[in-house]
Amino acid sequence: MPxxxxxxxxxxxxxxxxxxxCSEILAKSRRNNSKFDVTGVxxxxxxxxxxxxEGPELIVRILYDRIxxxxxxxxxxxxxxxxxxRRQFGGWAMAYDDGNSGPVLRGKIxxxxxxCGPPVKAQFxxxxxxxxxxxxxxx
Numbered sequence: 585m586p587x588x589x590x591x592x593x594x595x596x597x598x599x600x601x602x603x604x605x606c607s608e609i610l611a612k613s614r615r616n617n618s619k620f621d622v623t624g625v626x627x628x629x630x631x632x633x634x635x636x637x638e639g640p641e642l643i644v645r646i647l648y649d650r651i652x653x654x655x656x657x658x659x660x661x662x663x664x665x666x667x668x669x670r671r672q673f674g675g676w677a678m679a680y681d682d683g684n685s686g687p688v689l690r691g692k693i694x695x696x697x698x699x700c701g702p703p704v705k706a707q708f709x710x711x712x713x714x715x716x717x718x719x720x721x722x723x
Contacts (some may be wrong), residue, residue: 589641591648592696594704595633595657604707605656607679613678623671625679627693633657634708636664636696638671647651672688672696703717 601609609626617623622639635651636643652660672681672692679689697705 586669588638588668588670588671589644590636590638590664590666590668591662592634592636592646592664592700593648593660593662594707595635595661597628597631597633597657598655600630600658601628601633609656609679610680616647617677620647623673623678624671624678625676625681625689625693625696627681629708632707634704636698638668638673639719663704666708668701
């Protein structure tokens with residue numbers, strides 16, 4: 585029986601996120617997520633965030649409520665919520681693709697984007713021009 589709840593949302597950045605913004609978000613997320621048995625991934629481009637959080641449903645919903653009040657972003661929209669047999673991002677308290685991530689993380693993000701549908705995929709997917717690569721996550 586599935587017992588991991590996964591919630592994915594997009595939001596609009598209040599201002600273009602810089603390296604310092606992302607570093608702070610990741611440090612805070614990793615610290616808090618480790619305490620509450622939550623895992624996930626954060627992807628951003630110059631104007632939007634895509635984040636997935638997974639763990640016990642009550643905890644994930646409480647975290648999403650807290651995240652929705654953060655002034656770094658607005659116009660949050662849940663694009664996918666489901667129960668899973670096992671975590672998709674279980675190896676990471678909060679994974680982050682900076683364009684240099686390995687194929688394992690990129691493959692998981694590609695799978696996530698497929699489930700989120702064409703509008704979200706179009707917003708965060710950029711076809712690659714490198715031979716042998718099918719694409720990369722937008723930043």
